[in-house]
Every structure is written in C-alpha cells, then in structure tokens.
Amino acid sequence: MQLTLEGVAKRVGAATHLYPLDFALQPRAVTVLLGATQAGKTTLMRLMAGLDAPSQGRVRVDGEDVTGRSVRERNVAMVYQQFINYPSLRVADNIASPLKLRGDLDRAAIDRRVRELAAKLHIETFLDRLPAELSGGQQQRVALARALAKQAPLMLLDEPLVNLDYKLREELREELSALFAGGDSTVVYATTEPTEALLLGGYTAVLDAGELLQYGPTAEVFRRPRSIRVARAFSDPPINLWQGRVAESGIQLAGDARLAVSLPANATPAAAAEAGVTVGVRASALRVRPRPGDVALAGRVELAEISGSDTFVHVAAAVGPLVAQLTGVHYFKLGAAITLYLDPAQIHVFDARGDLLVAPQRSGAR
C-alpha cells in the first residue's frame, strides 16, 4: 500500500501543529516517526489514519485521494500507548473481533487465526481471560494481536511500548520487528527514542517542532543527518557539538585541537568558512584507547554513569563539554584528568546554517 501526503499541514486555531510536508511512505515496510513529545508524531498519524482532516494538502492511498474520508471508510489498524481492549470480551474474542467483522471467515478459520496470533505474541494461555485480569504487557499484546488480525494494509502504532517495563519493551520490540518483517502491511511506528528507531530498522522520519526534517533508510538517516537538528533528535546520548573554524587542511577547535578533514570544496564557500562550522561527534565515537591517526582530547571527568552495558563519561574538555559512551564498565574518579581519542574520519561537520557538510565514513560493514 502506497500512502502519500502532499503538502499536508495541520493548524488548530492559531497554533500550527504540523507545517506543510510532502511524505511518500515506503510501501510494505516499517517507517519510524522519531521525535520528542509534541514534535507532531501523533498529529501526523491521525491524519494518516483519517481520524483528523488536514488543514491543507491531500492524502492519497495508492494514488487515490482519500483526504475527506473518515477512518471508518479506510482500512487501518491502530495501536495506542494506552492498552485499549474491549473490557467485557475475553482475550480470544478481542483478537477475533476484526475477523468477525469481515464476515467471510467461518468459526473454525477465525479460531485458527486467533490461536496463531496468540501463539506469536505469547498470550495463548490467556485466551479465556478478560483483559483486566492480565498485566499491562499482556494487555498490550492483546491489542497488538487484534491489530495484526485485521491485516490492514496500513498499521499505525503510537508509542505502543512506552507504558511497558524496560525489559518487556526489549522483548516485545524484537517480536514486533519479526512480525512486521513477515507481513504485507505498511507500518508506521511513533517513538521518542532514537535507540528504538535503530532497533526497528526500516525507514525513519525525523520530526521536530511540527516539521518533517528528513526521511530515509534508518541507518542512512542516522549516519548522514541532513542538519544539526536531525543529528540532535536522532542521538541518545545527545550528540556532542563543538564550534570550529575552517583552517588549513582541517578544522580548528577550541583548546588547540585540530581535526584533519577535507571539506567538500563546493560546499564551503569562503563565507561559510569564515562563519565557522559545527563539529558533531557521537558519544560512541570517543574512546579511551588511541588508534593510529586519532586526535587526543584532554579534559576532566565531571561525572561517570555506569548503565550496565555502557559507561557514560561526562567530561569538561578543552573543546567544550562532552559525553563519551564506552562499552562495559569503566571506573573514573570525579575530577580526574582524562584523555579521549577520536578518529577524525568519524566526525560530522555542519556549516553555519546547520546543514551537513561531511558525514562519518563507514567502517566495519563488509
């Protein structure tokens, strides 16, 4: 199913919730809508579903204009943050409800499909219970199973895992990825968490303050954010940003650090060079062990947070404040001197307007 938005905008009174945008979703794939609270994710989803009408622009499904059509006349499945089920129906009947509405399946076929979906979402032992007798995670699994049962060409999920436990989220996210990958639906999945977008893969649309900033394959948007705004929105911990000056054969940063990078000649008019650049460095690009060709950045440890899989070191460095993400457990004394190392090939460079000039080079993948 090809969903296309043309010049779509949404205003409520004097407030603009969504600025005019063009958006052609990748058919039969997952598109992640990534952005902070109030970025416009839910507004956009409601327009896609037909729950709201846009203030201007057209919504097309497979080329056909469906702008004025309500959600009931479209074939859409939705899953919300809150676990929404029919409270008086058993789990099995909850999942079966969209199948019964179709009217072309006999009881045995419906039953088979319900069991199949329940097994996929690990709720097969709860089929005879009422939703209220289940935990939050199980209730959301029921809502997901019902949405999947509908086999709608368009499936919209608005932060479906946000009210679940961290570990449960991890588990369910993985199952969802597998279910999406095996299905035919065009899936739209809203989240505030960059890591969730990376784990879901597919395509990512970055939204900020009602604007669609960039859309593309998730890994590509992550690696080549078009602007500082995209880089900030698509980073957790926040990407380190330092002011720099274009100097001979590279970029001069505060505190005497120089990064040897070649800037594209056409992208750096003299004016931009004079106006300065912003260097963006992901926390994970900083290391405590040097490799040949690295630039050393000296500073002082302000805070070290061990999250388990990673240690986040907050450093007051000569280049500016920075956060480094180190794999595993590392010990630092607060106030101690520290040197971090950076491969100049792993930096982003943005011009004075905040547009990307240089992206990190790929490493690792064969």
Add this chain to the structure above:
Amino acid sequence: MARIDLDLAHSYLPDPQQDSDYALLPLQMSFADGGAYALLGPSGCGKTTLLNLISGLVRPSRGAVRFDGADVTARSPQQRNIAQVFQFPVVYDTMTVADNLAFPLRNRGLPPERIKARVGRIAEMLELSGQLHQRAANLAADAKQKISLGRGLVREDVSAVLFDEPLTVIDPHLKWQLRRKLKQIHHELKLTLIYVTHDQVEALTFADQVVVMTRGRAVQIGTAAELFERPQHMFVGHFIGSPGMNFLPARWREGAVEVAGRRLPVAPALVGTLSAAGEFTLGVRPEHVTLADASAEGALVAEVTQVLDIGTYWLLTARAGEALVRARLSPASAIPQVGEQVGLEVLGPHTCFYGRDQQLIAAGSEPQALRASA
C-alpha cells in the same frame, strides 16, 4: 536525614500461606544516611510495595521499619517526615513556580528569609530560576515535573526523599539532564534518596546502590559495576544489560566444560566447583563474547542468524547447538554475514556459572589451552 532499617515481610492477603501470597518476602535491608538507592525490577516485583512500606503509606503485615534505630512502623508518612515525588507532576496550577516550591516549607512554618534562600537554591539547581514568577499552569509537562522534583528536594529536614518513576513522562534528552541534576543535588545536599524504577539505565546511573527485585524478593544489592560484572542470580544477569546476559546449558565432562557440543577448558581454580556441580548454566554478556575463527580451539561453533546495525554497535545473533548467543560488536570490527559459520569465545574474566537454583556458583575464567591428559 535518617538511616533506615527494614526487617519485615508484607502480604496484602489476611492469611498468607505460600511464597506467592507475599508481595514482599521476608527481607532485611538497610539504607545508609545520605545514600542514593534505586529499587529496580519489573512490574509486580514488589518495589512499589517496598517504597510504600518505607514511606508509611502501607504498614507491613510482619516486622518493623526503623529510622535511626527508632521503631516508626505505626507512624504515618507525615510523622516519618518523608518527601515523595510521583510519576506524574503534582503541582498547584494557580500558584507561581516559586510558591509551589515554597509550599512544603511554609507548611512547616519556616521563616520567610530561610524559605526564599532555599527556594532560590533549588530553583537554580533545577534551572527553574528564570521561571520562578510564572504561573505553573502555563508550563510544559516536563517543567511541571521539575517543580515536583524541586518540591521533593526543598526541605532539609526530611528523613528521606522517595521517587516513584519520576522521569517516565520526560523526553530522552531531558532525562539526561535531569538525571545529572539529581546526582549533583545528591552530592550537594546529602539527602537520603530512594528511587523506584523499571528502567535499568535510570537506576544504575542514579544510585550508588541498586536493589534488584523480582517476585517479592531482593535478589542482589550492589553497585552498577557489581550487578553488571558479577550477577549473583540469573535474573540479575537477564535484567541488567541490554540485551541481557546469554545463558548456555553446560556440564562438566572429562576435565572441561561442555557447551553446545564443544569442550572448553577452564582455569584450574574453577575445576573443583564445576566438576562438583555436574550440570550448570554458563552466563556471558553480549559485550564479553568475542568473535573467533570457526575452527578456533576453545570457541563455540555457531551459525549467524541475524546481524543488526544499531548505529553505535552491531548486534549479532548466532545459533550454537540449541542456544542463541548474542554478541555486541564494535563498528570497527569485521562483521560476518547471516548464514556464516563463526567461532564464539564465551570464556573470560567476566564469565559466570550458575547452579540449579539460579544462584552464582563460580565466575571468571581466562581461556585455557586444552591439556593433553585431560
């Protein structure tokens, strides 16, 4: 500020018979004066019950709560002098930010100049100074939650400040700031802080000591590093870390550990424990699994089933015998493809071994050369 000692159990049922009837199984625990603690676990693990027992919202069905040695079991939260911050902002919309922050102090009848100084300090720490005279009603949800945090922290004379999932409604970027703020505030004010969350990153980065809970039991209390590197219970290995620890069924056979059909020699120090255990579980974190040649001695042979680019690292899943093993690989390493045969080294200083009751029985083994006469 107070030292808090718990020696109690709690059931919401009138006549508990078995373990599953208890929201909180018998437990002895102490919270040091001025310490930062987190209670971490999935929903239903008993962490909120534990918090409510400390605050006095719930009275334990058995045992006692002591503050600085004095039995406070029968006292209310007010009498215990507890400050609390909840998941959703609790603010008075019609009041200004300053009045909201001052409210708990005015209630205690503090002199105005003391109130002003304290409110100013807390506002500065939370970066609310610029908004002190605005009405709370017009602020965004995250600013309101900052006020809630400020109200929890504003009193100097509290026994402890309790937080129940306070950052749930906050966006990821602001979470980073607020976590950092809370840590600084803890350093400066030396309040006893107890923080309930299901989010391991929040718990581990906030607290000096984390209590990991499951099914009404505290299975381990330790620093972030201890919980990550030496999980005392398989649940801790699974719950901490993202993704959690890999667990592989293993047994002792002919002088070595047998895992997925491969014999792996271990350090002499472990031989006694592991040979006595016979069958056990090998636990190794994805961060500590390293890639080797498929033919390498001392490595598992596995077939790659999935390779995910997580941006900052690669997550590899491979099947070794019946078990799935995950490895977190640096973006700088060569990444194998799906279907490829690889060697996985699972023994190292951070490898843990668990007995039948899921408790740690041994840990740490450097890869050893196979002895000819094993």
